[in-house]
Amino acid sequence: MQLSPTAKYGFRIRTRSGAVVDNLLIFGKDAPDAERKLRQIYLGCEILEAKRLLVQMPRVGMVNFEDVVDLISGPASVETSK
Template identity: 45%
Template sequence: MNQKFVFRIKTFKGGVIDNVLIEGRNIDEARYRLQQRYPGCTIMSARPK
């Protein structure tokens, strides 16, 4: 069963995006999916929803 995780990221160009919701079986899978969607981003925080 997938969980939902909420991320705060800094994009490759320097913009900050709050409340990015990603589903995954665990936090590592959610981070991987986030990196696929936003290549080169920096994860500032992550938490389960």
């Protein structure tokens, strides 16, 4: 799958009225951009936690055999022999 240059950032904040808001997701090209957008929406908030999440963009173009196998088999797992 192709990953986009834009990331989604997850925030946990405390609003200025004291309410805690979990799992706020905001797109941004980098962390400061996402934080700026967050602070425009929630004025005077306190950021308690921030994390970066990768966003997979939809595929454009033809799908090859390897892409289909990857889709069917799911994420790669590591096997260990005993």
